[in-house]
Amino acid sequence: MSSHALLPADVRMLERGWLSSNSLLLQGIDEQGAVLIDSGYCTHGDQTLALVQHALADHAQPGLRLIANTHLHSDHCGGNALLSQHFACPIAIPPGDFDAALRWDEAGLSYGSTGQTCPRFVPSQVLSPGSELIQGRRRWQIHAAPGHNPHSVVLFEPEAAILVSAAALWQHGFGIVFPALGRADKACEQGFSEVEATLDLIDSLPARVVVPGHGPAFSDVSAALAIARKRLAFFRANPQRHARHAAKALIKFRLLEIERQSRLGFINWLLSNTVHVAIWQNYFDDQSVADWSLALLQELAEAGALKLQDEAVINL
Numbered sequence: 143m144s145s146h147a148l149l150p151a152d153v154r155m156l157e158r159g160w161l162s163s164n165s166l167l168l169q170g171i172d173e174q175g176a177v178l179i180d181s182g183y184c185t186h187g188d189q190t191l192a193l194v195q196h197a198l199a200d201h202a203q204p205g206l207r208l209i210a211n212t213h214l215h216s217d218h219c220g221g222n223a224l225l226s227q228h229f230a231c232p233i234a235i236p237p238g239d240f241d242a243a244l245r246w247d248e249a250g251l252s253y254g255s256t257g258q259t260c261p262r263f264v265p266s267q268v269l270s271p272g273s274e275l276i277q278g279r280r281r282w283q284i285h286a287a288p289g290h291n292p293h294s295v296v297l298f299e300p301e302a303a304i305l306v307s308a309a310a311l312w313q314h315g316f317g318i319v320f321p322a323l324g325r326a327d328k329a330c331e332q333g334f335s336e337v338e339a340t341l342d343l344i345d346s347l348p349a350r351v352v353v354p355g356h357g358p359a360f361s362d363v364s365a366a367l368a369i370a371r372k373r374l375a376f377f378r379a380n381p382q383r384h385a386r387h388a389a390k391a392l393i394k395f396r397l398l399e400i401e402r403q404s405r406l407g408f409i410n411w412l413l414s415n416t417v418h419v420a421i422w423q424n425y426f427d428d429q430s431v432a433d434w435s436l437a438l439l440q441e442l443a444e445a446g447a448l449k450l451q452d453e454a455v456i457n458l
């Protein structure tokens with residue numbers, strides 16, 4: 143069943159490919175205005191605006207009254223600046239990132255270390271775990287969901303049993319566990335145990351439909367939870383495999399953004415990327431960082447995720 147068919151008419155999921163997270167438009171009643179959960183990556187800003195305007199027109203909504211973010215990774219809040227300006231609406235974010243966002247601490251917000259782009263925006267409200275986001279006739283519970291990101295939240299609407307799971311649960315896994323990329327065993331284990339606690343939380347919610355951060359909506363929640371738990375057990379036993387997977391996912395994300403670059407230019411970008419170099423230092427420094435980076439590109443090419451042609455790296 144399509145994402146559209148799984149959701150009620152007043153809840154519209156907007157998809158734009160993996161570079162952007164999914165967005166969810168919660169329609170209002172009368173002239174109330176709609177709420178947008180997550181706004182995608184910045185390079186998709188114009189497309190996101192067009193999708194939002196189209197969905198608003200379907201429900202005769204005058205505009206957005208609020209943008210809310212599950213967490214502040216660049217693929218979830220990259221459209222915040224453009225959309226909040228266009229609709230003159232406030233932005234609500236998880237409380238743990240509020241101060242960093244106000245100060246626009248690029249390192250604390252991960253844009254500096256990942257080399258990802260996110261135009262500055264100013265939040266004015268928080269999505270506090272334990273409270274509700276009320277929109278139209280629906281009450282969306284806000285739950286803390288650390289693991290992928292320490293400050294992330296997920297939203298659950300009990301009447302239609304919809305879970306907005308961000309990167310805590312996808313149909314075939316979950317997002318990179320950033321806190322587990324450090325070498326210190328304690329921090330690593332804490333990251334994985336937060337993922338487990340968040341999966342337990344999701345298991346306790348009677349969700350019938352999941353709108354994940356990436357990929358189509360799905361209804362077989364227990365199958366997705368079983369896949370996620372199996373993956374977690376594997377990564378927990380093999381943190382080095384998780385680190386390698388993370389490095390490759392970040393390379394693929396970069397290529398989704400830039401599409402192609404010279405091999406030398408791409409390797410140089412990787413060598414200047416704080417997260418990439420930290421993963422190498424923590425897990426793979428038995429070889430040079432340049433050799434390791436090239437090996438990752440070759441593995442991604444063998445998996446069909448990119449093409450190494452002449453002296454170029456090309457997204458596939």
Ligand SMILES: [Zn+2]
Binds near residue numbers: 213215218
């Ligand atoms: Zn994320």
